[in-house]
Amino acid sequence: AASEVTLRIHTLVKSPHPYNDMAEAMKAEIEEASGGRVEVKIFDSGQLGQDPAVIGEMAFGTIDIMISTTSNAVQQIPEFGIFTMPYLFGSMDEALEKVGPGTPVHAHFEQVYQDRGVGMKLLALGGSGTRNMSTKNVSITAPADLAGLKMRTPPSPMDAKTWAAFGMLPVTVAWGELYAAIQTGVAEAMESSLPGYTGSKLYEVAPNLALTEHTIQVNHTSISEVTWNKLPEDLQQIVQAAAESANVLGVEKAKGYDAALVETLQSEHGVTVTRPDKTAFMEVLAPLQVELAEELDLSDEYTLLKQ
Amino acid sequence: MLQRLCDGLAAVIRLCSWIAFAAMIVTVGLQVIARNLLDAAMIWTSDLALLLFTWLIFVGAALGLRTGAHYFVDVLPTHRPAVRLPVEIITLVAGFIVAWILSVHGWTLASMRATGEVQSLGISRFWIYLPLPVSGGLMAVFLVEHLIALIRDPLGKART
Amino acid sequence: MNPLVTLLLAFFALIAVRVNIGFALILSSALVITMEGLPLISVVNQMFAGIDSFTLLAVPFFMLLGRLLNAGSITTRLLEVADATVGHVRGGLGHVNVFVSMVFASLSGSAAADTASVGSILIPAMKQAGYPAPFAAALTAASSTLGVIIPPSIILIVYGAFGNVSIGALFVGGVVPGVLVGLFMMGYTYVLAVRYGYPANPFPGMSAMGRILVRGAPPLMIPVIVLGGIVGGIFTPTEGAIAAVLWALFLSVVVYRDVPLRALPKVLADAVVDFAIPMFTVAGAGIFGWLIAYLGAAQIVVDFILGVTDTPFLIFLMLVGFLLLVGMVLNPISATLIFLPIIQALGDTAGINPIHMGVLSTIVLSVGLVTPPYGICLLIASQIAGASLGRCMLAAAPICLLTIFVAILSYFVPDIVLGLPKLLVPELFKGG
Ligand code: NA
Ligand code: NA
Numbered sequence: 001a002a003s004e005v006t007l008r009i010h011t012l013v014k015s016p017h018p019y020n021d022m023a024e025a026m027k028a029e030i031e032e033a034s035g036g037r038v039e040v041k042i043f044d045s046g047q048l049g050q051d052p053a054v055i056g057e058m059a060f061g062t063i064d065i066m067i068s069t070t071s072n073a074v075q076q077i078p079e080f081g082i083f084t085m086p087y088l089f090g091s092m093d094e095a096l097e098k099v100g101p102g103t104p105v106h107a108h109f110e111q112v113y114q115d116r117g118v119g120m121k122l123l124a125l126g127g128s129g130t131r132n133m134s135t136k137n138v139s140i141t142a143p144a145d146l147a148g149l150k151m152r153t154p155p156s157p158m159d160a161k162t163w164a165a166f167g168m169l170p171v172t173v174a175w176g177e178l179y180a181a182i183q184t185g186v187a188e189a190m191e192s193s194l195p196g197y198t199g200s201k202l203y204e205v206a207p208n209l210a211l212t213e214h215t216i217q218v219n220h221t222s223i224s225e226v227t228w229n230k231l232p233e234d235l236q237q238i239v240q241a242a243a244e245s246a247n248v249l250g251v252e253k254a255k256g257y258d259a260a261l262v263e264t265l266q267s268e269h270g271v272t273v274t275r276p277d278k279t280a281f282m283e284v285l286a287p288l289q290v291e292l293a294e295e296l297d298l299s300d301e302y303t304l305l306k307q
Numbered sequence: 308m309l310q311r312l313c314d315g316l317a318a319v320i321r322l323c324s325w326i327a328f329a330a331m332i333v334t335v336g337l338q339v340i341a342r343n344l345l346d347a348a349m350i351w352t353s354d355l356a357l358l359l360f361t362w363l364i365f366v367g368a369a370l371g372l373r374t375g376a377h378y379f380v381d382v383l384p385t386h387r388p389a390v391r392l393p394v395e396i397i398t399l400v401a402g403f404i405v406a407w408i409l410s411v412h413g414w415t416l417a418s419m420r421a422t423g424e425v426q427s428l429g430i431s432r433f434w435i436y437l438p439l440p441v442s443g444g445l446m447a448v449f450l451v452e453h454l455i456a457l458i459r460d461p462l463g464k465a466r467t
Numbered sequence: 468m469n470p471l472v473t474l475l476l477a478f479f480a481l482i483a484v485r486v487n488i489g490f491a492l493i494l495s496s497a498l499v500i501t502m503e504g505l506p507l508i509s510v511v512n513q514m515f516a517g518i519d520s521f522t523l524l525a526v527p528f529f530m531l532l533g534r535l536l537n538a539g540s541i542t543t544r545l546l547e548v549a550d551a552t553v554g555h556v557r558g559g560l561g562h563v564n565v566f567v568s569m570v571f572a573s574l575s576g577s578a579a580a581d582t583a584s585v586g587s588i589l590i591p592a593m594k595q596a597g598y599p600a601p602f603a604a605a606l607t608a609a610s611s612t613l614g615v616i617i618p619p620s621i622i623l624i625v626y627g628a629f630g631n632v633s634i635g636a637l638f639v640g641g642v643v644p645g646v647l648v649g650l651f652m653m654g655y656t657y658v659l660a661v662r663y664g665y666p667a668n669p670f671p672g673m674s675a676m677g678r679i680l681v682r683g684a685p686p687l688m689i690p691v692i693v694l695g696g697i698v699g700g701i702f703t704p705t706e707g708a709i710a711a712v713l714w715a716l717f718l719s720v721v722v723y724r725d726v727p728l729r730a731l732p733k734v735l736a737d738a739v740v741d742f743a744i745p746m747f748t749v750a751g752a753g754i755f756g757w758l759i760a761y762l763g764a765a766q767i768v769v770d771f772i773l774g775v776t777d778t779p780f781l782i783f784l785m786l787v788g789f790l791l792l793v794g795m796v797l798n799p800i801s802a803t804l805i806f807l808p809i810i811q812a813l814g815d816t817a818g819i820n821p822i823h824m825g826v827l828s829t830i831v832l833s834v835g836l837v838t839p840p841y842g843i844c845l846l847i848a849s850q851i852a853g854a855s856l857g858r859c860m861l862a863a864a865p866i867c868l869l870t871i872f873v874a875i876l877s878y879f880v881p882d883i884v885l886g887l888p889k890l891l892v893p894e895l896f897k898g899g
Contacts, residue, residue: 047760047808053516059419060506062761075432076423116422157426160350171342172353173703180633184699200631325735328527332709335524339706353521360524361515364750367743368489376740377487377747385485394485401486405493412508416515439511 003039005231007064007239010054012046012072017195018128018253019067019219020044022246026065026221029242034235052076059119061226065239067246069128070218074156079112082301084158085289086214087282095127095216096251098305101244105304113222120222123243129254131215134197135189136182140210141276143284152178152187158296165288175200182206193217194261203269210274211262212281221247313373313452316445320370324363331359351427358428358435365409365442372402373449388462395457402450410443471762474499478755482796489744492751492801496758510754517753517804518746521705522628526621526746528708531738532689532715536571537584538734539719539726541686545570546588548683551676553653554668558660560593561606562653563668568610569649570687572617578836581611582844586851594852596666602659604852605837605863608844609870610652612833615799617645619693619711622799622832624704625749626825630807633822634704635697639888640826642694644877648830651869685718698891745800752801765808772813779817783878786813787831787871794835798843802832819878826884830874834867 009026011019020042027040048054048063051072057063070080082088089095099105101124110122138145147167153159160170168189173181175196181187182205190206191214197203221243228236265271293302338352371377385391417436425432477495482488497510536542549567556562564585571581586607593603615622618638627634659665671679692714693707702710719726726734759765772785790810793802803810814824836844839860849859877883 043760047765049513049516049757052519053512056416056419056512056516057509060508060512062505062509074426076420078424078426117419157350170350172350175631180635180697181703184635184697186701186703321736321739322732324739325732328531328735328739331524331527332531332712335528335706335709336713339702339709343701356524357519357521360527361518363527363739364518364743364746367739368747371740371744371747374740376744377489383483383485397484398486401481401490401494404497405490408493408497408507408510412511415508416511436511436515439515 004037005039005235007038007040007227008048009040009042010048010063010066010068011042011044012051012068013195014045014199016257018250018257021253022067022221022250025246025249026242029245030238033238033242038235038238055118055120058222058224061224063224064227065221065223067221068219070125070220073220076118077112077116079109079298079301081156081158081296082293082298082305083218084156084215085292085302086162086285087278088305089127089216092127092130092216092251092255095218096248099125099218100247108301108304119225121225121228123221123223123240124247125218125220126247127216127251127254128219129193129195129217129258130211130213131191131193131217132197133189133191133210133212133214134202134206135208135210136185136206137188137208139208139272139274140212141274143280146189149189150187152181152190158292161288161292162285165284178202179205194258198261198265203265203271207270208272208274209265210276212276213278214281219250309452309455313449316448317370317373320366320445324367327359327363331356331363334359354425354427358425361435362438365438366445369442369445369449372446373452392461399450399454399457402446406443406446406450408443410440410447413439413443470499470503471759471764471767473502474758474762479796488798488801489748489751492748492755496754499758513754513757514750515753516757517750520628522624522634523746523749525619525624525705525708527738527742528705528712529619529621530742531735532708532712534734534738534741535712535715535719535726536686538730540723541715541719542571542584544683544686546585547679548687550668551671551679555670556657557667558656558665559668560589560596560598561656561660561665564589564593564606565610565649565652565656568613569617569646572614572645578611578614578833579843579847581614582608582847585611586848590848590851598665599862600852600854601858601862604845604848604854604859605866606652606656608837608842608848608859609863609866610649611844612836612870613645613649615833615836616641616648616826616830618642618690619704619708620829622803622829623825625800625803626807626829629804630811630821630825632825636822636888637825638694638704639698639891640822640884641829643887644826644830644873644883647883648870648873651873652866655866655869685722686715689714745798748798748801749804752804756805759805760808765812768809769812769816773816780878782813782817783819786810786828787874790828790831791834791838791871794832795838797835799829799832799835802835803828820881820885822888823881823884827874827877830870830877834870837863837867
């Protein structure tokens with residue numbers, strides 16, 4: 001029999017990636033638990049567009065569910081900016097514990113979605129890997145090594161100020177241009193997730209990887225409010241439960257991918273991997289954090305996360 | 308009367324657009340100079356240039372509607388009045404529907420986005436989406452001008 | 468009716484009754500969105516998403532560059548260089564026509580601008596020298612399309628920006644195939660010239676030639692600035708375009724003094740309409756392309772082609788056929804934007820390097836600027852020549868075939884496209 005409801009899930013990434021694993025897991029669980037009443041279609045690799053436009057579509061109900069990185073949503077939800085602040089969490093497990101479903105942080109962001117009128121409901125926040133620094137020429141072992149390097153950043157004040165604190169010079173470069181920009185020296189340093197670094201072959205131009213683990217990438221699983229309100233209560237519960245178990249799976253997958261990627265990068269792509277002492281980096285940023293949070297109007301979120 | 312209003316409107320658009328275009332050149336030029344010569348990054352230049360770009364596209368497209376600069380595919384023998392009149396009516400109706408979508412839905416979109424902020428410029432995202440409804444409104448004005456010309460001279464005797 | 472079929476039929480019906488391409492893309496999408504019970508606000512949201520890219524900012528700057536070249540004496544200087552270099556070969560004016568387009572191609576990203584400016588000078592001259600009007604129009608139009616292959620190219624910018632491919636590498640990759648297409652066109656002109664006795668211009672003599680080259684050298688610095696700057700890491704493509712504009716401004720206003728400052732507002736305002744129209748069409752392509760993805764069409768086309776064959780060359784040939792069809796009704800920018808997922812998916816399946824694929828699809832789509840019904844360059848050229856469109860199309864057919872031949876040749880010899888990038892940006896090819 002034909003299904004009653006079709007749910008379209010958007011992700012921005014190509015497999016293998018935790019987001020696509022999460023989407024697959026949600027699809028399997030929802031279709032199974034609903035006994036075929038719901039059909040789930042996955043649109044990965046940004047087939048349905050980039051996040052800012054997709055968030056718009058979510059509000060209209062044309063796209064139903066998205067699994068993506070919170071920093072891609074700061075245009076509409078500036079409060080998500082807090083998660084780009086370095087060294088908020090010690091590890092991915094700690095991040096999940098702090099922000100996962102049922103936590104005060106989750107409740108806070110559910111309210112933020114309401115207040116901002118983004119037309120979405122938050123299903124889960126979770127961790128999906130560490131972000132690390134990579135460089136063209138120098139190998140990074142301590143904060144002082146960063147001074148004077150041209151650092152690729154997105155056009156966000158948080159990133160610009162953070163890296164400026166290390167004496168770096170922020171350069172705005174689009175992701176698609178990043179490879180060429182580093183290759184030609186427009187940028188000399190970059191930070192990214194490990195799948196992003198590997199997938200775009202950035203190791204070829206920035207072969208020095210410092211596992212600074214400065215950010216735990218926080219992802220959100222959100223559902224269109226239009227869609228949510230159309231679902232009967234039993235299906236709502238099924239979707240919520242599927243999002244939560246996929247969220248836990250995402251963290252596990254991310255840990256696995258990250259470890260395997262570091263290994264492959266070293267053994268197959270000749271990447272020089274350093275593991276700098278993170279406390280030295282934290283010391284540079286610590287005096288800045290409260291001030292930055294205040295300046296960017298993120299004090300509530302900062303306090304909540306530091307509780 | 309309406310034609311004079313439209314002439315004036317077109318002149319104002321052309322004036323604003325060359326100034327905005329010049330500003331766009333200066334903005335991006337500044338970005339190159341700042342980074343390469345002064346070793347300083349300006350994070351607002353990209354956002355400002357993109358804002359001007361969006362305005363120029365949508366307002367320029369409305370102006371192009373008046374000057375007949377849009378792209379057509381010519382397969383019908385429009386030199387024959389019997390073909391030309393229905394074609395002109397259809398293109399007018401099509402134009403009005405597009406103008407309606409842009410102005411009404413563009414306005415809704417801009418209002419929905421008003422809570423967001425362009426961080427580097429410190430302005431509401433409303434201003435980024437506003438060119439959509441503005442373009443729709445301008446198109447509607449220029450289409451009314453076409454419509455009146457068509458009613459006065461349906462077979463295009465005065466035109467070539 | 469299947470929503471995809473409705474979408475395509477509605478689009479074709481609208482352009483057939485002379486609704487402009489941008490509006491036709493928007494209206495056919497709006498129709499299907501309404502039929503599917505989706506909200507119309509998606510139309511404006513996706514239109515906006517279609518142009519929301521900093522990289523696209525290069526487009527207005529290159530369009531302005533095209534205007535600047537014609538406002539002063541730069542185009543004339545380039546014509547003199549072309550005449551002095553190749554004008555004395557048999558079929559001289561034809562060679563000048565192709566050669567100046569190759570140079571112009573590396574100055575402006577716009578083919579239509581080239582047809583209009585070069586055509587208005589050379590088509591009358593060719594007719595007077597005894598070339599048939601349809602051939603003069605066909606050669607002018609076809610050689611103008613070199614502007615979208617030889618960098619800077621607006622199509623390659625769109626391809627790189629939305630396909631996550633380095634625009635610098637695409638630019639470098641377009642140089643050799645573009646020049647090759649140009650040389651084939653000159654070869655064809657030579658063959659006709661010998662058969663029908665088209666004349667050659669007199670050779671101006673070495674000293675005159677030296678003088679002309681010196682006069683033409685400063686504008687010829689523009690491609691060096693753009694390509695050198697991008698490959699050398701001084702700026703991004705958008706910033707490269709600005710540098711070129713500033714250099715052309717400096718030449719025209721300060722050095723040659725043939726563009727007075729008070730003329731600049733008009734040049735700028737005209738350039739705004741020049742780029743606003745294609746970019747508005749790109750916005751329309753934004754919603755049309757999104758809807759095609761939303762309805763799952765990319766997968767359908769890919770599955771269909773892979774169902775017919777899994778031989779890489781045949782996949783490539785079918786893609787060429789598909790792009791030729793698409794190019795007939797869409798301008799290359801919109802076509803690239805709408806069908807990028809299909810082009811990339813098929814390229815991956817056929818094992819074609821992404822840079823290689825971007826240049827190949829651009830070459831094929833450039834043919835659409837000459838083929839009916841939406842062959843904007845041939846339309847302009849036939850109007851200038853005062854020849855019937857039908858006879859111009861016949862004269863253009865062999866030249867289009869040459870272009871397609873170069874695309875197929877470049878498929879079999881990837882180094883035609885990739886050789887230069889390998890040389891200049893070798894790191895792009897390390898590993899695999
Ligand atoms: Na030409
Ligand atoms: Na070009």
